[in-house]
Amino acid sequence: MTTKIHETGIDVDPQVPLVRITRDFDAPPEQVFRAHTDPDLLARWNGPRSLQMRIDHYDCRTGGSYRYRHIRGNDEFGFHGSFHEVRPNELIVQTFTFEGEPDGVALERMVFEDLGGGRTRLTGTSLVDSFEARDAMLASGMDEGIRDSYDRLEELLAG
Amino acid sequence: MTTKIHETGIDVDPQVPLVRITRDFDAPPEQVFRAHTDPDLLARWNGPRSLQMRIDHYDCRTGGSYRYRHIRGNDEFGFHGSFHEVRPNELIVQTFTFEGEPDGVALERMVFEDLGGGRTRLTGTSLVDSFEARDAMLASGMDEGIRDSYDRLEELLAG
Numbered sequence: 001m002t003t004k005i006h007e008t009g010i011d012v013d014p015q016v017p018l019v020r021i022t023r024d025f026d027a028p029p030e031q032v033f034r035a036h037t038d039p040d041l042l043a044r045w046n047g048p049r050s051l052q053m054r055i056d057h058y059d060c061r062t063g064g065s066y067r068y069r070h071i072r073g074n075d076e077f078g079f080h081g082s083f084h085e086v087r088p089n090e091l092i093v094q095t096f097t098f099e100g101e102p103d104g105v106a107l108e109r110m111v112f113e114d115l116g117g118g119r120t121r122l123t124g125t126s127l128v129d130s131f132e133a134r135d136a137m138l139a140s141g142m143d144e145g146i147r148d149s150y151d152r153l154e155e156l157l158a159g
Numbered sequence: 160m161t162t163k164i165h166e167t168g169i170d171v172d173p174q175v176p177l178v179r180i181t182r183d184f185d186a187p188p189e190q191v192f193r194a195h196t197d198p199d200l201l202a203r204w205n206g207p208r209s210l211q212m213r214i215d216h217y218d219c220r221t222g223g224s225y226r227y228r229h230i231r232g233n234d235e236f237g238f239h240g241s242f243h244e245v246r247p248n249e250l251i252v253q254t255f256t257f258e259g260e261p262d263g264v265a266l267e268r269m270v271f272e273d274l275g276g277g278r279t280r281l282t283g284t285s286l287v288d289s290f291e292a293r294d295a296m297l298a299s300g301m302d303e304g305i306r307d308s309y310d311r312l313e314e315l316l317a318g
Contacts, residue, residue: 063224
């Protein structure tokens with residue numbers, strides 16, 4: 001395991017039920033974006049280290065959709081959603097449901113900001129319809145999963 | 160023009176940037192739902208009376224997407240989004256962008272509730288990521304467009 005270079009920021013918004021996640025990467029926006037849109041790359045970093053990712057379908061374009069599972073032994077955790085908008089190297093807006101709570105849905109927005117010098121700031125927001133749903137999302141271990149994911153993505157981009 | 164039977168309720172949530180819209184219809188859930196999923200029916204009621212609706216594509220199923228325009232003379236207003244989940248006769252969860260403000264996006268949820276006796280309560284929520292965006296949405300004439308739409312839908316269902 002390599003030593004990570006950057007930290008992941010995870011903050012709640014004081015006004016609205018939204019979680020904001022920021023992480024810098026020492027790679028240009030094209031590479032960080034491609035790691036989100038290419039399912040073969042995505043499967044190498046998305047999710048906690050202790051789980052395997054299986055992608056059922058992943059059509060990352062405006063109007064597309066996805067479903068994948070995180071698997072550990074006999075445990076499976078399914079996720080699905082639709083891609084509202086995919087702007088190459090700039091923006092992904094998607095919906096997200098954890099199938100363990102099938103009536104819940106988050107609106108997610110990922111902005112890929114070119115910091116120059118081959119560096120990118122990724123800012124993700126996840127909006128839900130109540131503060132209770134936001135707190136449940138955080139209590140589910142979302143933060144640990146995200147930190148693990150972005151550490152793995154940093155390693156993949158450095159590879 | 161017929162006299163409308165039911166009123167449309169439009170309320171803002173006090174806690175989160177969400178608008179809640181309710182309307183009862185004297186038709187069973189299957190008919191109210193179909194008027195939302197069949198593009199030929201949709202075009203007969205969606206939008207203000209003063210505009211024509213042109214549907215570019217409308218694939219109302221889980222993982223599908225849509226784009227349509229409301230047209231008056233040389234003025235065109237485009238809208239697009241993706242269908243996160245479509246549960247027959249029960250639920251539609253979709254995203255929604257007015258193309259005049261291309262960075263804005265709402266997460267919309269429509270619940271079709273069977274009131275018995277061939278009646279349906281439709282409850283729609285529209286969630287955005289700030290109170291400013293919610294107020295801009297209301298100031299855009301959204302409320303008038305929705306009231307007109309649901310009056311037209313009532314007439315269509317009575318037809």
